[in-house]
Amino acid sequence: KQEVTQIPAALSVPEGENLVLNCSFTDSAIYNLQWFRQDPGKGLTSLLLIQSSQREQTSGRLNASLDKSSGRSTLYIAASQPGDSATYLCAFEYYGQNFVFGPGTRLSVLP
Amino acid sequence: EPEVTQTPSHQVTQMGQEVILRCVPISNHLYFYWYRQILGQKVEFLVSFYNNEISEKSEIFDDQFSVERPDGSNFTLKIRSTKLEDSAMYFCASSALAGAQDTQYFGPGTRLTVL
Numbered sequence: 001k002q003e004v005t006q007i008p009a010a011l012s013v014p015e016g017e018n019l020v021l022n023c024s025f026t027d028s029a030i031y032n033l034q035w036f037r038q039d040p041g042k043g044l045t046s047l048l049l050i051q052s053s054q055r056e057q058t059s060g061r062l063n064a065s066l067d068k069s070s071g072r073s074t075l076y077i078a079a080s081q082p083g084d085s086a087t088y089l090c091a092f093e094y095y096g097q098n099f100v101f102g103p104g105t106r107l108s109v110l111p
Numbered sequence: 112e113p114e115v116t117q118t119p120s121h122q123v124t125q126m127g128q129e130v131i132l133r134c135v136p137i138s139n140h141l142y143f144y145w146y147r148q149i150l151g152q153k154v155e156f157l158v159s160f161y162n163n164e165i166s167e168k169s170e171i172f173d174d175q176f177s178v179e180r181p182d183g184s185n186f187t188l189k190i191r192s193t194k195l196e197d198s199a200m201y202f203c204a205s206s207a208l209a210g211a212q213d214t215q216y217f218g219p220g221t222r223l224t225v226l
Contacts, residue, residue, distance in 0.1 A: 034214065034215070036217075041222075042219055042220070043115075043202055043217045043218055043219040043220045044154070044202065044204075044217040045217070046214045046215065046216065046217070049213075049214050089154065091154070098144065098156040098159055098167055098169075099146075099154075099156055099215070100156070101153045101154040101155070102153070103152075103153050104153075
């Protein structure tokens with residue numbers, strides 16, 4: 001059974017800091033991964049999609065990388081802002097299956 | 112920007128009752144999904160649907176669950192006889208292509224409370 005873990009579980013940083021969120025998976029036979037943002041009581045907003053043949057994707061202040069050999073993905077947020085406060089979820093899609101989600105990292109960016 | 116919508120936003124029901132959760136996917140999307148998130152737990156895949164039939168389903172999606180696309184716009188999840196443990200947030204998602212090739216767009220969710 002595939003497992004996805006995320007470290008740290010929660011993170012609190014002052015505004016302006018660059019930060020890295022980590023996601024680990026146990027099975028390298030993935031189709032793709034997505035990073036999502038979830039605001040309290042709300043749905044999921046897709047941030048970045050990385051195909052298994054790619055190593056990274058960038059969107060604005062966000063950069064996500066994928067290293068299948070080490071079973072890791074990182075989400076880098078540059079110059080964090082209070083509006084970035086949310087829970088960040090990584091999800092992997094495996095061959096023949098649908099998304100397996102991590103438990104999330106709860107981020108608080110303090111003004 | 113097109114978005115996935117879900118109704119109702121909150122549904123309260125008695126144990127043993129049937130509930131139908133409704134979703135309107137993005138109009139040109141062909142693949143549809145249901146996920147659930149029990150409070151404080153991970154988001155879990157329930158079922159995917161394409162070309163009017165189930166493509167994949169998880170072990171959670173037992174005989175109490177069914178999905179339907181009754182017309183050209185709606186996608187529904189029915190729980191035949193609700194249990195207390197069905198209380199969760201249910202998310203609908205859609206994508207233009209199969210999930211491996213395309214972003215899945217999620218709706219805001221329906222919070223189901225079973226009493």
